[in-house]
Amino acid sequence: MGIAVIGGGVAGISAALDLADSGYKVYLIEKNAELGGKMAELAECKTGLSPRIVKIQNHPNIELMLSSELEGLSGSAGNFKLKVSGGKEIEVESVVLAPGYDIPDSVATSYGYGSPDVVTSLEFERMLRAATISNELKRQSDGKPVKKIGFIKCVGSRCQDNEICSTACCAYTAKEVWVVKERFPDIDVYVFYMDVRVFGKDEELVADLKDNYGVHYIRSRVPEVLPEGDKLIVKYEDLRAGKIEKLELDMVVLAVGLLPARTLPRLAELTGVKTDEYGYIETSISSPMETSVRGIFACGTATAPMKVRESVGLASGAALKAALMSQRTERIPGQEERKYIEVKEDEPPKVGVFICDNEGEISKTIDIPALAERVKGLRDVVAVNSANTIEEALKALESGIVDQGLNRVVFAGCSPREYEDIIREGCAKAGLNPYLVELVNLREQCAWVFDKNVTDAAFDILRMAVERAKRLEPIIVERYPVVPRALVIGGGISGMNAALDIADAGYEVYLVEKGEELGGGLRDMGDIAFPGGESASKLLKHYVDRVTSHERIKVYTKAREEDVRGRAGMFKARIVGDGVDEEIEFGACVIATGAKEYVPEGYYGYGSDNKVCTLREFEKSGKVQGDTVVIIQDVGPGLKEGAYSSKASNIEAVNAALKIKEENPGVEVFVLYREVKTYGKWEVLYKRAREKGVLFLRYEKPPEYKNGIISVFDVIFNDEIQIKPDMVILSVPMVPAEDNKRLSMMFKIPLKRGFFMEEQERPKMVLTPVDTVNEGVFVCGSAVYPAMIDECIAMSSAAAGRACVLLAKDFMETPAIRAVVNDEVCVGCGVCVQICPVEAIELTEEQLPVVTFGVETLVGGERRIAKVGDGCIGCGSCASYCPSGAMSLQHFRDKQVYAQLDYA
């Protein structure tokens, strides 16, 4: 049977690929004629998504059903029957729902939407794309340049029609603003907000926009945009001056909120899954991908509004859960034996050049027929083909190798990031060693950058590529078996959940916890519960019981892993602890070290004043003192001091305020905050807390606590407010586990502010949120970023899912592009050892044969030569620094590079 994935947006695509890549049959059902969903509408995002789309279109395990909708579902987990439009029926064991989101049909007329200069953020995204090409941001009404632009946030979210926070808008607005300021620094930008709910790199971006780009962030929920002459007038409250200001703008962007997909109600009806009061598919905090129907899972914005990164995480998690209910029936691509046509060194090159127009994007500026004609004239070029889509180009390429006997290929199209794997795989299938291909980016590096003579430039680039291609050498990679076991580091909620998921999938797991007990941060949270969720103590017990009784999980407490070696699929390490020193082998590793509460020594008398405690301390004890409780948010180091604001601290503080007020209605509760960051459905917590009478006071300058009185300048109220608290609860940042530094060195994964977040910030990583630069090593939970418990669970399932994709393989291949040493020439100077960023090179000592009187007889002294280890990432640093020319990088040998330069 197989698994049905419904929805071909970014979440559906990711779930389908994870499943198909681990050998499951997947039916991907998409209502539109194309894959990509909302994300594909955003030009910049499409660039990242399209390699996956192309991969799906060419995946042997995926049956793609476009322009199709679910029309019926019967049966139960393990045996569902689905009716799909067009009369098709399929049988599957499990279903993943990924219908995505929609934006509201309309916005309040007071925003003046309908004026050509008032646009939604999605529309603006498209305008911005055009503007970056034309280098001018113009008003749509009269074509005049935009000088002042305003962004209004929370349009159609955090309101009566859509109670919850749409989560993504704060970050995407910041990104749009950044593009505006980068490209058009003279444009004045105003952002109107209620709370800036950004975390991690987005938090840094917003700080940067305010501090360095001169962007005006103004706290006012602007309710109307009034046209006056050719200007747009918005009013906002100047809180400090205590008056209303009018601002004339040239253009207004409405950051519209997210709503459940319009197809969702029908989908819920057909599948029987419950939806929540906001119309999203109902899941729980402790099972964020599980719907009310067994065997049906949900991911992405089907369950709550969220950003791409979280959507993809949930997708990997949902894929894993769906896989647990299904049988693997298909072969994993790339695992079959490959035989390549032998290409001898002296054999004359026969180069085929393939130009892909990328659906008309390249021919906008490049005359492709003329280009093809000129390329035909190049020496050794025997075939030139131009195609509209990558699929057509791929077919031409395969037949070119098989029918015309091409032995070198130049492939020109959009960014190779999108299609490199597919082209190499296509060559391999046709029998040509995949490293006899040269890839050219005609779009970003030519069509988009040159103003004139673009076709001439394209010809130059192709001529260089042909010269390089002629000198490429086949690279033979080695295969090694995958060890079907995983190492999970950290025994908190994320680690336990990842371990359980991997073990449930049938692999053995080593779970290593440095503390005495499993549980991590959950142990500090007492009986605290979030609405609709189990209490921390129950959750803890449930997880610890399951982990300790699982036959495939081996738990090590008071232990740590040392001496990690090897590569994805074949790692080795030692587990060292109390009476333990064990050598283990594993194919994949999940890092889930978590985070812990910062100790606010010296803040607000913490440690000496018995009225003062931290949030987790309060949660653990659950005791309320006296009649007046003050909760202070963001105590301790902030962004400028190296800490991130923590999702957990922000939301737990509001939750605690609500709990105190619910249980003690007579107690006055104040929350002093910088931003209330109750994103997504957590917004409801904030609302309930207010409704119960919790008072929220917004500060910019940290409050003071002297002589038993807290003084806070409320910037909205524009006055100092003094409170005599009986209890002060400090909400502090979550700081990374100390062990992260050691793990970072050992696994060669960079840290940022102590978290494994650097990884998450590489643009590519939005789509691989739990992967790292070190293939086979995954990160999740608060090790990455201080996250909420539901996100920890979702992301650890995602990490487990990604690990299982790898563990499902029989073998892996050594990387092709790596440094090699010519032993004859190496003088053992050690420069390469110094320069290697991943410490993959060492100097080995060999006995040196000495020639005396023409006879090689004596062994005298030692000779040192460099040796490249498994860790090489193919960066080429060593090759460029090697003074003797002994080091070279496969696929980038000097002769290949110089030949290319000679024709530049």
Place this chain on the structure above:
Amino acid sequence: MIKTWELDPNFKYEILKEPGGEHLTACFQCSTCTLGCPLTEIIPTYNPRRMIQMSLLGMRNEVLSNPDLWVCLICQTCTARCPQDVQIADLLGAIRRIAEREEETGKLKISSVRPSFDKAFMHQIQKYGRLYDMGLAMEYYKVKEGSFIKGMMAMSKDYKKFGMRMFKKGKMGVKSMFPEKVKDREVMRKIFERMGAEKK
């Protein structure tokens, strides 16, 4: 500077209990009400958002004696736009009624004449079941000016031209000297007695 221990933390609950004031605590101080209020063009300092936060903080005296309480047009722009459904127009009405009760018990002096007008208006309904313009004007001006005579003089000054205008057009005449009455006036009296603010 505001010292919370000198304020009345129960004020917010008092408002929540008053019909119309039920949504006070939903407010998250976004400024929507203030920014859309047409009054701010005339009184730049007028700020319902701030009045709500004062109420939440428990600044009972400051809120109840605030003259801005009495200028709301009840145009419902704030209520229509409020993202948290605070129903500000009704909320301010609820606070006004608390203030009126405070005045009745002698704890507060309201500077605005609006309560007198509203009361005079209600008395017409209570008595006749319909609005009696003449009765309303006479009662209101009497209270406003302090005596019947002064009231009549002020009224005739204010309304001389207007009255003539209306008279000429046939919108006011002998008929308007006498009240229209519903037949069942007893029920009107009972409604005000049983549902009225005095009962709280």
Place this chain on the structure above:
Amino acid sequence: MSNLKYAYFPGCPSESTAIDQDMSVKAVFERLGVELEEMEDWNCCGASEVEDPEIVYALNARNLAIAEKKGLNIMTPCSICYYNLQRSNKVLRENEELRKKIHSIDSSLTYNGGVEVKHVVDALVNDIGIEEISSKVQKKVNVKVAPYYGCYMGRPPLTAFDDPDAPILMDRLIEVIGGEVVPFDYRKAKCCGGPLMMTVPDIAFKMARDILEGAKNAGADCIVLACPLCGMMLDAKQEDIEEAFGIKIGLPVLYITQLLGLALGISPDKLGLNKNVVDTKAIVGRVV
């Protein structure tokens, strides 16, 4: 349209300050063949002066009960009456406890939720329909009109039947009788100041002046509206406003039913057009 019939709730100003509206409503509905049966012994809705919502609900429970007994839906030409009747209707339908409490006061206040409440503009556009009206139009209204909706057609959301900021229903009526709607954008639904007329007249005058000047600057020949209090501010008080600010406006102010009546071929006298304070002859003369 003979099947349509309403319980007519004229509202307190119908016999005095808004007698012209009352006349024109009756004449227009008669011409359209829609019967209006005036509610017997109706009482005041509470206007904007009765601020305790519970009293408003009780007052209107009586009105609603009167219509319910007749088995008719209510139509009222006054926006404030509409708001009070409709909000009472909605709240009473939802809130059983309140219904009981009100019922316990007097049996005449027993209302079971069986009545719909319609504002005259809502009734014209959505019950009778633009097409039906169009078929009965006899004359073309060659005037530029500033449609002024005031507060209670689009707000608050509980009772609204048009957009809160950009209402459109009267525009459609004006267009179907050949009038030209001038760009009046956000003033369409901005408050006229009426509720403060007696207590803070200077604020009320400033609000009304903004509407009047806005209409005039937009090139309107007249303002069209559907609320007696707005009519009072913009028409009856126009001279006072002119005097207070030393300006000249001289803009006729008509009830929508008056303008519509002209297009339907009803005589100006029957529509009360001699009772508007600012002279309407110029407008009447342009209806041919």
